Amino acid sequence: MPYVNIKITKEGATPEQKAKLIAGATQLLVDVLGKNPKTTVVVIDEVDTDNWGIGGESVTLLRQRAE
Numbered sequence: 001m002p003y004v005n006i007k008i009t010k011e012g013a014t015p016e017q018k019a020k021l022i023a024g025a026t027q028l029l030v031d032v033l034g035k036n037p038k039t040t041v042v043v044i045d046e047v048d049t050d051n052w053g054i055g056g057e058s059v060t061l062l063r064q065r066a067e
Contacts, residue, residue, distance in 0.1 A: 001039045002029050002035050002039070002040045004041065005043050006025065006042065007044075007047055008044065008045075008047070009048075009052055009059060010046035010047055010048050010049070011049070018044055021044060022042045025040075026040045026042060049063065
């Protein structure tokens, strides 16, 4: 039973976009590894940009500076 965990920043991904991620990740495992889509689990975690850091700083701060 494959388990895929997708982590994205919490910035308003729509239900339709999430459905495409789930379908796409499932299909990738079918195509590449021959896995059964009925037993493939995909979980999407949305992380607040304050809780996601790159290079020692939060994504929130990095994006504020880039504006």
